[in-house]
Amino acid sequence: MSEEKRVGLMVALSQLGCLAAAVMRPRKF
Structure with a gap:
């Protein structure tokens, strides 16, 4: 496998x- 991939x-x-x-947890940012 190449490095880029x-x-x-x-x-x-x-x-x-x-x-x-x-998605799993409500957003608290």
Whole structure:
């Protein structure tokens, strides 16, 4: 796997986790 794809995957995963956290709990930012 190329470095770019790995970085893209990591970013997508972190964004997905962030989105899931925002959905799971009410927003307090």
